[in-house]
Amino acid sequence: MRPTFWQRLDTFARHLTPVALTLVLVILNVVPTHIPGIARVLPVLPLIAVFYWSIHRPHLMPAPAVFLIGLFQDGLTGAPMGLHALIFLAVQGVVLFQHKFFMGKSFFVHWLGFGLVGAGAALLSWGLLSAFYVTLFAAEAIAFQYVMTVAAFPLFAFIFSRWQQAFLKLD
Template sequence: MTPDQAPEFQPGIQPRPSLWRRLDMLSRRGLPAALTGMAVLLLSAPFGLPGQAELLPGVVLSSVFFWSVFRPASMSSPIVFLLGILVDLLGFGPPGVMLLVVLLVHGVALSGRYGFSRAHILVLWIVFGGLSLAATALQWGLISALSLHLVPTVAFAFQWVLGVGVFPLLCVVFSTLGRSIANPDRA
């Protein structure tokens, strides 16, 4: 093996990473959670855009699903828990519903991540569509049960369509970020 073909990881004594390198790695690892939190804040703000409230769960579910599959260290369970609390505090639904839904999506994504990470983007999109449909149905059922009457399904169907529709666009953005600025290995 020539010196220019040396592997990235070399066994032996390595110098301790500097404080700046560790901070760089930490910031790169935390970028997906920070971007998701900023998206929650922006989509919860009273801008008055049509479909803004319905887009929030789709963006959060897409982000949690994608990063749980491809970078689970960046979207760990405590971070997903905090994001779910943030969505519940800023959202318009009963408290705890989106927290449970986001944690369930995170759990499914983590449990199937080895298969999902090797799948083609269309297969991943179909899987996300089914998972998002189940999450939206669960959200509708919980909100209906907590309000003691059946809530109209039109808003939830619109929310599901927006979430499935925005997933490929977010996948492109997240994949680009995952190869560049959100990659802790490049620190």
């Protein structure tokens, strides 16, 4: 039996949720807190989402969407345009390259993998920012941001796994 319009619309909306959740995390990342300098050390929440969904639902987090999410992050944070787009695409590329390794592994393997991939993303961010501003950028802020991002991974991985069980179980 052919699905009705509403069933197709429901499926389409469910398939958009990984990208939509990542966009919400981009916005959450730039919510004003009125604490001076906090933006430099807040976790990069969209990086967690790109990593998670690239493992569990890679077909729902396509590269063009990751690129646009990165540009959106750059536009809202004031970072050089393309910085986060390149970093998010690099993270997605590494995860997709190692997809067979990550499939079926425990949470701790995913967390360790995120720690390693996140370290590469932090180094790439530091290198690109240093090259863009033609000076050695302070590594302490990026290192602390990396630690905060890795520390936030379990909470968001739990939220995403529950979301996946509740809304994406039909795939």
